[in-house]
Amino acid sequence: RIGDKVLIAETRPLSKTKNFVVVALMHGGLCACILLFLSSYLSYFLR
Template identity: 70%
Template sequence: MALGLNVANPEETCSDENCPFHGTLGVRGQTLDGEVASTDMEKTVVVEREYDVPVPKYDRLMKRRSRVPAHAPPCMDLEVGDTVTIAETRPLSKTKSHVVVEVHGGDE
């Protein structure tokens, strides 16, 4: 158990200062689960999560989607389609305020 969260430490090690396991970055606030939608940027992944919103007029649910940029530490191997847990942290850049803390696996 690390970080005050119930997640396992990655098997690899890294020298990234912004790694919550091997660096000095602390996590706080909420944790979110989602699927990796893009790995095109260096050290950043885009995590997409779907959720349902009620529409009272039609008495139904509507699907919504949000995309959250998150820091990807080098000690984690991430690919598009992996299900991950991200945790909130201090702002790392203009858009990044989350870091990947656990990988649950890919599309099965």
């Protein structure tokens, strides 16, 4: 069954690490965008 394969894939350490990296990259990208926005916002006002 497909469900069993998914379960096995999710319990594998490599898969967990890969998921963690993907989440971390998405989170990092979001933080970078916010920081970029804030810095440009501040530099606009402090000109």
